Amino acid sequence: MEKNKYSVKKRITKSKLKHYSALAASVVALDASAQVAYTNVNDTILVNNGDYFDIDLNNDGILEGRIEFIDYLTTSTGVIINVQGAEVDSLVNASINIMNSNSSTTTGSTTSTNSTYVAAALNLNANINNSLNNWSNGNSTTSTTSTSSAFNGVLIGGKAVINGPTTTSTVSVGQFPGSGDKFMGVKFTIGTSIHYGWLRLDMSSNSDSITIKDFAYETTPNTPILAGDTGSAVGLSSQNLKSDLDYFASNGRITINSELASNSVLSIFDLGGKLLQSEIIGGQKQVAVQGNLEGIYIVEIRNSTGVTRKKFWLETN
Numbered sequence: 001m002e003k004n005k006y007s008v009k010k011r012i013t014k015s016k017l018k019h020y021s022a023l024a025a026s027v028v029a030l031d032a033s034a035q036v037a038y039t040n041v042n043d044t045i046l047v048n049n050g051d052y053f054d055i056d057l058n059n060d061g062i063l064e065g066r067i068e069f070i071d072y073l074t075t076s077t078g079v080i081i082n083v084q085g086a087e088v089d090s091l092v093n094a095s096i097n098i099m100n101s102n103s104s105t106t107t108g109s110t111t112s113t114n115s116t117y118v119a120a121a122l123n124l125n126a127n128i129n130n131s132l133n134n135w136s137n138g139n140s141t142t143s144t145t146s147t148s149s150a151f152n153g154v155l156i157g158g159k160a161v162i163n164g165p166t167t168t169s170t171v172s173v174g175q176f177p178g179s180g181d182k183f184m185g186v187k188f189t190i191g192t193s194i195h196y197g198w199l200r201l202d203m204s205s206n207s208d209s210i211t212i213k214d215f216a217y218e219t220t221p222n223t224p225i226l227a228g229d230t231g232s233a234v235g236l237s238s239q240n241l242k243s244d245l246d247y248f249a250s251n252g253r254i255t256i257n258s259e260l261a262s263n264s265v266l267s268i269f270d271l272g273g274k275l276l277q278s279e280i281i282g283g284q285k286q287v288a289v290q291g292n293l294e295g296i297y298i299v300e301i302r303n304s305t306g307v308t309r310k311k312f313w314l315e316t317n
Helices: 002-027
Strands: 036-046 052-055 065-076 079-089 094-099 102-107 110-115 134-136 145-147 154-163 168-173 182-190 193-203 210-218 247-250 253-256 265-269 275-280 286-288 294-303 306-315
Touching: 036 052, 036 065, 036 275, 065 210, 154 193, 247 294, 247 306
Parallel strands: 110 145
Antiparallel strands: 036 210, 052 065, 065 079, 079 154, 094 134, 094 182, 102 110, 154 168, 182 193, 193 210, 247 253, 253 286, 265 275, 265 294, 294 306
16 A cells, blocks of 8 residues: 555656746746856767867867867887877967876986876866866976977877887777766857857767767856856857747657748757757757657757757657
């Protein structure tokens, strides 16, 4: 009997949560005052030597830098070295949050410092600000410091497989490989003002590919941003989708009753801002909820005219 009471209580609680979620969805509107500008891109995977992704955090046509994939062979005195990985280069008025990566070598009375600037892999909600560890634009800072001969900017992650006459060894560098979704902190200037931002990256464990998923920046100068913070306004336009856009969630599906542009994208985020699902829906009227979801999530619909978000109870059939 007690078990039945518990089951009934659980069903009632779940029903209440759905009801509260529906109420929240009816009052959650776009926050025009939000200061985080967020851009979701179709997952961009770099796998071949020279593949690149241009970083333009504020979509003004001025690039802050470029993520480039590197995969090449080099030979030296009978030793074959295969270098593979990804780096951020061509940084212009921008810096990447890095981990300490200096190493010193002493020969006689001379000490030289070699630096491979390695990007720090930040966790969700890490506070990105000027005091966060170290920042680097990938360039040498002193005459005794030189960047890696393999990587000319800030290394995201990589490895070198060294095949010698008798032995083979692998040297791996970086926090991103095999860590799943992590965030790279960026600070850059718009005019004379400093802004902070992030890019969400996922690098394979053996450093043979890297995926760029989305990015955002804080529009208020000299203001920190949390890694993964997507704000509530996004994109190429400051306009909003009409507030009476009619869409709702039930039985593992999201139903849209309003007409949408062909470039409309539907995305699902958890309450921490992590992107869980994103797809181009165009004029599609129903979208199946993917993954093993049950709870309150944020559903976003956006296109070239703006964005709208609502909170729903979602569950997968």
